[in-house]
Amino acid sequence: MTTYTLPDEIRKIRSHYCPGCGHGILHRLVAELVNELDITEKVIAIAPVGCAVIAYDYWKFDVSEAAHGRAPAVATGIKRSLPDKVVFTYQGDGDLLAIGLSEIVHAANRGEKISVFFVNNNVYGMTGGQMAPTTLSGQKTLTTPYGRNETEIGPPIDILKILQDFKNVVYLARGTVTSPKEINKTKEYMRKSLQIQMDNKGFSLIEILSPCPTYWGMTAINALKHINETVVKNYPLGIIKDE
Amino acid sequence: MDRKNLTGLYFWQGNTACAEGAIAAGCRFFAGYPITPSLEIMVHMNSRLPELNGICIQMEDEIASMAAVLGSSWAGRKAMTATSGPGFSLMLENIGLAIMTETPCVVVNVQRGGPSTGLPTFYSQSDIMQARWGAHGDYEIIALCPNSPQECFDLTIKAFNLSEQYRVPVIILIDGFIAHMMEKVTVPDDNSIQIVSRNQPKQLADIPVDSKPDNLLVPPMANFGQGYRTHTTGLTHDEHGYPDISTEAQNKLISRLIDKIKLNSDKIVITEQTCLDDADIAVISYGINSRTAVEAVKRARKNNVKAGHLRLVSLWPFPEKKIRELSNQAKKIIVPETNMGQIVREVQRFADSNTQIAPLNNAGGEIITADKILKTIMS
Numbered sequence: 064m065t066t067y068t069l070p071d072e073i074r075k076i077r078s079h080y081c082p083g084c085g086h087g088i089l090h091r092l093v094a095e096l097v098n099e100l101d102i103t104e105k106v107i108a109i110a111p112v113g114c115a116v117i118a119y120d121y122w123k124f125d126v127s128e129a130a131h132g133r134a135p136a137v138a139t140g141i142k143r144s145l146p147d148k149v150v151f152t153y154q155g156d157g158d159l160l161a162i163g164l165s166e167i168v169h170a171a172n173r174g175e176k177i178s179v180f181f182v183n184n185n186v187y188g189m190t191g192g193q194m195a196p197t198t199l200s201g202q203k204t205l206t207t208p209y210g211r212n213e214t215e216i217g218p219p220i221d222i223l224k225i226l227q228d229f230k231n232v233v234y235l236a237r238g239t240v241t242s243p244k245e246i247n248k249t250k251e252y253m254r255k256s257l258q259i260q261m262d263n264k265g266f267s268l269i270e271i272l273s274p275c276p277t278y279w280g281m282t283a284i285n286a287l288k289h290i291n292e293t294v295v296k297n298y299p300l301g302i303i304k305d306e
Numbered sequence: 307m308d309r310k311n312l313t314g315l316y317f318w319q320g321n322t323a324c325a326e327g328a329i330a331a332g333c334r335f336f337a338g339y340p341i342t343p344s345l346e347i348m349v350h351m352n353s354r355l356p357e358l359n360g361i362c363i364q365m366e367d368e369i370a371s372m373a374a375v376l377g378s379s380w381a382g383r384k385a386m387t388a389t390s391g392p393g394f395s396l397m398l399e400n401i402g403l404a405i406m407t408e409t410p411c412v413v414v415n416v417q418r419g420g421p422s423t424g425l426p427t428f429y430s431q432s433d434i435m436q437a438r439w440g441a442h443g444d445y446e447i448i449a450l451c452p453n454s455p456q457e458c459f460d461l462t463i464k465a466f467n468l469s470e471q472y473r474v475p476v477i478i479l480i481d482g483f484i485a486h487m488m489e490k491v492t493v494p495d496d497n498s499i500q501i502v503s504r505n506q507p508k509q510l511a512d513i514p515v516d517s518k519p520d521n522l523l524v525p526p527m528a529n530f531g532q533g534y535r536t537h538t539t540g541l542t543h544d545e546h547g548y549p550d551i552s553t554e555a556q557n558k559l560i561s562r563l564i565d566k567i568k569l570n571s572d573k574i575v576i577t578e579q580t581c582l583d584d585a586d587i588a589v590i591s592y593g594i595n596s597r598t599a600v601e602a603v604k605r606a607r608k609n610n611v612k613a614g615h616l617r618l619v620s621l622w623p624f625p626e627k628k629i630r631e632l633s634n635q636a637k638k639i640i641v642p643e644t645n646m647g648q649i650v651r652e653v654q655r656f657a658d659s660n661t662q663i664a665p666l667n668n669a670g671g672e673i674i675t676a677d678k679i680l681k682t683i684m685s
Binding site: 119128129130133135168 | 335337361363365366367369370371373374375376377378379380381382383385399400402403407530531533534535536537538539540541547548549
């Protein structure tokens with residue numbers, strides 16, 4: 064029988080995330096991977112601005128916050144200065160795809176040897192449920208009370224499609240956290256991303272479809288169903304690029 | 307450490323001297339974005355830093371440039387960027403983060419006429435207040451203002467030293483005129499250049515890290531990747547780096563960030579004076595206009611007018627005490643600036659109300675000539 068225990072890399076404090084949020088699972092996956100890959104003294108994380116702004120409250124390794132959207136640029140400065148360290152950014156969809164689109168695209172194109180963990184929950188959580196670049200067509204949010212209108216606002220953006228033809232991008236995958244099976248798959252994508260970096264191969268990004276029951280106006284269970292039935296149609300799961 | 311200085315005598319423009327000053331100070335990371343009239347600094351770094359195991363990256367914009375500089379400084383390097391007006395506006399977001407996270411770094415702003423695109427190829431001195439107040443929130447900052455290529459070299463070293471000592475971004479406000487002026491620059495040998503590096507916590511893996519401020523109110527800085535497991539955040543935080551969103555924590559943190567500059571201002575402020583001891587008419591200036599002002603004062607002395615000059619080598623923190631003393635002595639203070647009156651307001655704040663204050667301004671592009679300053683002295 065397997066006993067699951069919390070890794071030393073995570074602080075045993077009360078979570079500030081809403082019930083049913085995916086961040087708790089993902090924080091734990093990150094801590095488990097850091098522990099399993101034995102990189103606790105080598106890893107440097109950059110937290111976003113958004114719900115995960117205080118990710119460093121949970122992780123017991125070097126972590127910095129960046130200004131909103133700028134994590135890939137900060138990671139560039141850190142990784143270029145300390146090429147032997149393992150550097151990853153942990154960013155939400157507003158952070159990475161709206162205000163930080165320029166930073167992520169250019170870091171990817173330069174082929175910065177960093178890992179990006181991109182948590183896509185289709186909405187701005189921290190500020191109270193406004194539209195994100197990833198908000199689905201027709202989805203109601205605080206700032207799209209009549210639903211996202213593609214002719215006025217454009218369709219949701221798929222970052223993996225944007226990055227897949229970039230020469231220096233070596234690995235792109237999308238997972239979710241809707242079941243233990245999917246969580247394990249996501250964990251393996253994230254492990255591979257860190258391993259690619261440790262092998263000095265290039266840039267990789269893992270997108271994780273994550274539930275936001277609070278601002279989707281759903282129960283935690285229905286939010287997971289919504290990902291499986293609807294969100295994945297917009298953002299297909301699996302390995303998108305592996306070179 | 308091998309600084310690989312180009313010890314010797316050179317005919318350099320201010321921008322080149324600034325870049326070499328940074329290298330002499332130990333700068334081994336530069337991230338920037340092309341802009342006139344600061345561009346030559348990045349171009350010089352692009353060829354020089356790789357020879358020294360340094361890194362120079364052209365980033366996608368000034369926001370990312372400043373972000374990369376912070377990352378590099380957290381990773382333990384001495385890091386710098388250089389820009390001009392419009393780029394400086396973009397950098398202010400991350401300059402605010404540098405202030406809040408007490409990140410040593412140097413930002414060069416080669417000033418041109420503004421607002422907006424303004425006068426890209428003409429100089430000005432109009433970002434003095436932006437350097438002081440441009441980021442949101444309350445803070446103190448250090449800004450230096452060279453008036454020759456030699457000083458572009460010397461003050462860039464000084465800027466790195468102050469930045470490491472006080473854990474604050476130091477802004478070098480060069481006016482475009484000085485940046486493109488070519489003059490003799492002496493690069494001394496390595497041993498005669500004083501280098502200051504940040505204090506670090508005494509013990510590794512000390513969790514939470516030892517972060518008690520020193521007698522200058524500056525805490526030691528744990529670099530990333532050394533095993534401190536350190537946290538850095540732009541949120542209001544406690545002394546261990548953990549967020550503490552309370553008015554108590556905010557008052558404690560912001561008071562210290564301000565006090566570490568304010569209470570040490572006597573150690574930071576640099577001024578120069580010419581014929582000031584018995585002067586009853588004083589000129590206060592900085593940058594290019596300090597060169598014409600000295601000339602005007604000398605001419606006035608030949609006409610038996612007791613004029614003197616106070617040069618602000620550092621602009622922030624402002625030399626409040628010096629202005630108070632001077633206003634008790636001088637009946638008139640003239641402030642020539644290539645802006646519409648920025649430092650003159652600070653002079654008015656601290657001068658005795660009986661002293662006549664005479665601003666002398668140009669909105670950008672022109673030096674305030676010695677003739678003009680002399681005319682105001684004599685009037």
